[in-house]
Amino acid sequence: xxxxxxxxxxxxxxxxxxxxxxxxxxxxxxxxxxxxxxxxxxxxxxxxxxxxxxxxxxxxxxxxxxxxxxxxxxxxxxxxxxxxxxxxxxxxxxxxxxxxxxxxxxxxxxxxxxxxxxxxxxxxxxxxxxxxxxxxxxxxxxxxxxxxxxxxxxxxxxxxxxxxxxxxxxxxxxxxxxxxxxxxxxxxxxxxxxxxxxxxxxxxxxxxxxxxxxxxxxxxxxxxxxxxxxxxxxxxxxxxxxxxxxxxxxxxxxxxxxxxxxxxxxxxxxxxxxxxxxxxxxxxxxxxxxxxxxxxxxxxxxxxxxxxxxxxxxxxxxxxxxxxxxxxxxxxxxxxxxxxxxxxxxxxxxxxxxxxxxxxxxxxxxxxxxxxxxxxxxxxxxxxxxxxxxxxxxxxxxxxxxxxxxxxxxxxxxxxxxxxxxxxxxxxxxxxxxxxxxxxxxxxxxxxxxxxxxxxxxxxxxxxxxxxxxxxxxxxxxxxxxxxxxxxxxxxxxxxxxxxxxxxxxxxxxxxxxxxxxxxxxxxxxxxxxxxxxxxxxxxxxxxxxxxxxxxxxxxxxxxxxxxxxxxxxxxxxxxxxxxxxxxxxxxxxxxxxxxxxxxxxxxxxxxxxxxxxxxxxxxxxxxxxxxxxxxxxxxxxxxxxxxxxxxxxxxxxxxxxxxxxxxxxxxxxxxxxxxxxxxxxxxxxxxxxxxxxxxxxxxxxxxxxxxxxxxxxxxxxxxxxxxxxxxxxxxxxxxxxxxxxxxxxxxxxxxxxxxxxxxxxxxxxxxxxxxxxxxxxxxxxxxxxxxxxxxxxxxxxxxxxxxxxxxxxxxxxxxxxxxxxxxxxxxxxxxxxxxxxxxxxxxxxxxxxxxxxxxxxxxxxxxxxxxxxxxxxxxxxxxxxxxxxxxxxxxxxxxxxxxxxxxxxxxxxxxxxxxxxxxxxxxxxxxxxxxxxxxxxxxxxxxxxxxxxxxxxxxxxxxxxxxxx
Numbered sequence: 012x013x014x015x016x017x018x019x020x021x022x023x024x025x026x027x028x029x030x031x032x033x034x035x036x037x038x039x040x041x042x043x044x045x046x047x048x049x050x051x052x053x054x055x056x057x058x059x060x061x062x063x064x065x066x067x068x069x070x071x072x073x074x075x076x077x078x079x080x081x082x083x084x085x086x087x088x089x090x091x092x093x094x095x096x097x098x099x100x101x102x103x104x105x106x107x108x109x110x111x112x113x114x115x116x117x118x119x120x121x122x123x124x125x126x127x128x129x130x131x132x133x134x135x136x137x138x139x140x141x142x143x144x145x146x147x148x149x150x151x152x153x154x155x156x157x158x159x160x161x162x163x164x165x166x167x168x169x170x171x172x173x174x175x176x177x178x179x180x181x182x183x184x185x186x187x188x189x190x191x192x193x194x195x196x197x198x199x200x201x202x203x204x205x206x207x208x209x210x211x212x213x214x215x216x217x218x219x220x221x222x223x224x225x226x227x228x229x230x231x232x233x234x235x236x237x238x239x240x241x242x243x244x245x246x247x248x249x250x251x252x253x254x255x256x257x258x259x260x261x262x263x264x265x266x267x268x269x270x271x272x273x274x275x276x277x278x279x280x281x282x283x284x285x286x287x288x289x290x291x292x293x294x295x296x297x298x299x300x301x302x303x304x305x306x307x308x309x310x311x312x313x314x315x316x317x318x319x320x321x322x323x324x325x326x327x328x329x330x331x332x333x334x335x336x337x338x339x340x341x342x343x344x345x346x347x348x349x350x351x352x353x354x355x356x357x358x359x360x361x362x363x364x365x366x367x368x369x370x371x372x373x374x375x376x377x378x379x380x381x382x383x384x385x386x387x388x389x390x391x392x393x394x395x396x397x398x399x400x401x402x403x404x405x406x407x408x409x410x411x412x413x414x415x416x417x418x419x420x421x422x423x424x425x426x427x428x429x430x431x432x433x434x435x436x437x438x439x440x441x442x443x444x445x446x447x448x449x450x451x452x453x454x455x456x457x458x459x460x461x462x463x464x465x466x467x468x469x470x471x472x473x474x475x476x477x478x479x480x481x482x483x484x485x486x487x488x489x490x491x492x493x494x495x496x497x498x499x500x501x502x503x504x505x506x507x508x509x510x511x512x513x514x515x516x517x518x519x520x521x522x523x524x525x526x527x528x529x530x531x532x533x534x535x536x537x538x539x540x541x542x543x544x545x546x547x548x549x550x551x552x553x554x555x556x557x558x559x560x561x562x563x564x565x566x567x568x569x570x571x572x573x574x575x576x577x578x579x580x581x582x583x584x585x586x587x588x589x590x591x592x593x594x595x596x597x598x599x600x601x602x603x604x605x606x607x608x609x610x611x612x613x614x615x616x617x618x619x620x621x622x623x624x625x626x627x628x629x630x631x632x633x634x635x636x637x638x639x640x641x642x643x644x645x646x647x648x649x650x651x652x653x654x655x656x657x658x659x660x661x662x663x664x665x666x667x668x669x670x671x672x673x674x675x676x677x678x679x680x681x682x683x684x685x686x687x688x689x690x691x692x693x694x695x696x697x698x699x700x701x702x703x704x705x706x707x708x709x710x711x712x713x714x715x716x717x718x719x720x721x722x723x724x725x726x727x728x729x730x731x732x733x734x735x736x737x738x739x740x741x742x743x744x745x746x747x748x749x750x751x752x753x754x755x756x757x758x759x760x761x762x763x764x765x766x767x768x769x770x771x772x773x774x775x776x777x778x779x780x781x782x783x784x785x786x787x788x789x790x791x792x793x794x795x796x797x798x799x800x801x802x803x804x805x806x807x808x809x810x811x812x813x814x815x816x817x818x819x820x821x822x823x824x825x826x827x828x829x830x831x832x833x834x835x836x837x838x839x840x841x842x843x844x845x846x847x848x849x850x851x852x853x854x855x856x857x858x859x860x861x862x863x864x865x866x867x868x869x870x871x872x873x874x875x876x877x878x879x880x881x882x883x884x885x886x887x888x889x890x891x892x893x894x895x896x897x898x899x900x901x902x903x904x905x906x907x908x909x910x911x912x913x914x915x916x917x918x919x920x921x922x923x924x925x926x927x928x929x930x931x932x933x934x935x936x937x938x939x940x941x942x943x944x945x946x947x948x949x950x951x952x953x954x955x956x957x958x959x960x961x962x963x964x965x966x967x968x969x970x971x972x973x974x975x976x977x
């Protein structure tokens with residue numbers, strides 16, 4: 012029996028008001044005057060009238076809402092109604108939660124096949140045409156994952172059941188690879204029977220064919236799909252791992268892992284690294300009792316298709332990387348980063364030549380990724396103290412979406428090291444959390460290629476933070492410390508194929524029965540069950556004797572736990588379906604059998620684009636720069652993301668009375684400890700237009716500099732690398748990648764900042780068509796995001812960026828050179844370089860000054876140069892500043908270079924009266940200058956033969972202007 016429960020507000024609806032403002036802004040001539048919203052819950056279950064009434068009662072707030080099981084609760088007069096709901100098979104978190112609420116209210120569980128589907132109605136009032144209603148609908152839904160139905164006022168609103176009906180053959184099939192090279196390439200490109208890309212090279216396809224010839228049989232589709240996931244660029248990081256020119260051991264081993272090994276050896280007994288490059292996250296020492304973990308992931312390709320689903324999956328996915336570290340770390344902080352196109356850009360792009368598959372507008376992509384990280388973090392109860400937005404036209408095709416999670420884990424519990432794990436033969440293979448569906452099919456292989464018309468809709472996943480929160484609590488609060496399992500990992504790329512396949516290496520083998528795996532709906536084929544990346548799942552190794560106690564805890568937390576097989580020492584990964592083997596691969600071939608490609612690069616010299624600076628005064632140039640999306644306020648994000656939920660924040664995302672976004676944050680994760688954790692980030696993708704070595708060096712230096720300015724020291728500071736490249740199979744891009752990796756080694760080893768984790772995404776390209784149907788290729792700028800994490804002994808000494816008091820002295824530390832290349836001010840010129848020896852000395856001095864309480868405020872000088880740093884600190888403190896920049900250290904002579912050069916290694920400090928002598932003693936041997944003082948009013952900058960004078964209100968208004976309407 013199907014039924015529909017409608018819920019609407021009885022008071023002024025803030026959501027409707029917000030949507031009205033958005034739509035009237037987008038369609039000012041539409042005639043739209045009012046909006047009303049109604050939520051719909053469509054039940055596909057046998058419910059009595061009494062049970063349906065109970066369900067309606069729990070789904071509506073009796074104080075502010077009303078419900079009905081008879082009508083859709085429409086306003087009296089409306090022109091059009093638009094119903095938005097998910098397509099069949101798309102994860103419906105609201106529907107899932109509604110089902111659980113109804114089950115609680117009626118005292119019984121739904122049967123298999125019964126479900127609840129959520130949707131909502133938007134009632135449009137005013138003199139609207141149908142064309143306008145259609146345009147508004149286009150603004151409200153993503154056709155890749157949602158349906159939209161438009162009804163004229165008074166027209167009956169249909170009852171829709173978006174139930175999944177599969178027609179796949181529910182059996183494993185053999186695949187004939189004894190075909191021509193051309194057919195092999197087609198199978199790789201289009202998949203088995205056109206199911207979706209395997210994204211394997213011709214050499215890899217031949218290797219698989221030869222292997223099965225050797226064992227005397229054809230591969231099954233399950234085996235071929237599993238190999239495609241395991242050998243994908245996304246999972247094996249082949250470009251980083253394989254030989255490149257003279258780097259025979261690969262750039263990852265030589266430059267990233269090699270840097271960490273060298274640093275740890277040099278630090279000797281002062282080495283604070285505990286677990287690096289071997290687990291789901293990296294870990295450093297917090298103190299003698301606790302470890303801090305960190306991991307940053309990207310989810311670029313899915314976010315280009317469905318920004319909300321892509322970004323929410325990014326953040327809950329990296330949360331699981333935290334839960335999957337050791338025997339489980341507690342997520343204590345999230346970070347984010349969005350590299351996107353200007354949201355005001357109006358280019359219309361398509362994934363196909365016939366212009367049926369529209370690429371979402373830049374604005375919709377930004378809105379979606381912001382909402383996704385919001386849902387993932389806020390609904391999981393994890394604070395978000397730090398993030399950034401970077402804007403460039405090259406991110407129009409594929410956005411770069413970064414999600415990071417910091418974790419906390421005890422070193423030992425009951426004598427057991429919690430940062431070590433190992434599945435053992437005889438342990439149960441246990442799948443924990445959400446059920447398996449079609450979402451996430453080919454996610455790993457899809458992420459290993461450019462976004463195009465062949466990109467599969469099934470690669471899109473939508474995370475469920477509520478389900479994952481229950482899973483997280485059950486693991487961290489009870490099961491972990493009760494020693495009920497031997498190993499745990501995330502079901503991420505490749506689904507069970509990835510997680511079980513990796514854990515099998517710990518034990519030496521496994522055997523899995525696919526029919527035991529809980530499904531969202533019937534009809535999935537064995538290959539789909541095995542590689543689906545449906546979210547909120549972990550795989551655990553549970554000893555048989557401990558299964559009853561483990562299952563009892565999971566049941567109490569309402570977390571589904573299922574035994575799906577057993578770990579063995581057979582040396583093989585064996586998968587069965589209905590008692591028949593559908594996969595039998597040796598672990599050696601599965602993990603180490605792929606062909607190694609010898610890569611060759613070609614040196615390239617880039618020239619920056621023409622100057623972007625306008626013919627404007629220095630005053631107007633500063634106002635223009637501080638209002639740009641790369642520098643201006645992103646408070647519209649910071650104010651949405653909860654940073655106080657676990658009560659561990661020390662410094663805030665928005666600092667000072669003027670609420671300026673900081674590039675670093677400090678948290679205090681252990682309440683009975685004075686210690687703090689500093690988080691910071693650095694990025695400079697624009698420099699890649701000229702020199703990727705300089706880009707990578709600046710990214711590391713910026714992350715380190717921002718961390719130092721917040722209170723960290725080089726003695727206990729680690730970093731993470733996230734490379735996002737494009738067209739990475741071309742010799743020119745490989746050369747640029749090699750140079751960037753070399754910079755990582757050079758800068759990290761000089762600062763003594765080890766890499767503890769990292770990730771790469773190599774094909775951030777869009778290959779589609781413009782509004783005229785002409786082919787277009789958009790390649791994202793080569794980008795390195797560096798995350799810094801450090802531990803400070805006293806969180807109370809953490810530093811913020813805002814000027815604190817009039818008459819405080821202002822100092823610049825570091826040299827300002829004529830380095831305007833690819834800067835926010837202009838494009839041509841020399842790109843900034845990093846002098847690690849000078850910078851390290853300055854950073855050590857500033858660290859000591861902060862520890863000794865000498866400094867009042869500190870900010871790293873970064874994008875936009877010294878002028879922007881002065882403006883940000885002034886706006887943050889809502890205080891003026893008067894400085895003379897005619898004699899600052901460095902070679903910059905022209906006023907625009909002094910103001911806007913992005914020379915690395917610089918920090919702007921303010922110091923209390925009477926502390927100047929002590930600071931100057933600490934800074935002895937570094938390049939620094941006292942340049943002025945904090946004032947009551949205005950920003951006043953004296954230069955050779957010219958000056959800049961602006962009011963704080965002018966600066967504040969322009970700083971907040973770009974995203975003001977968001």
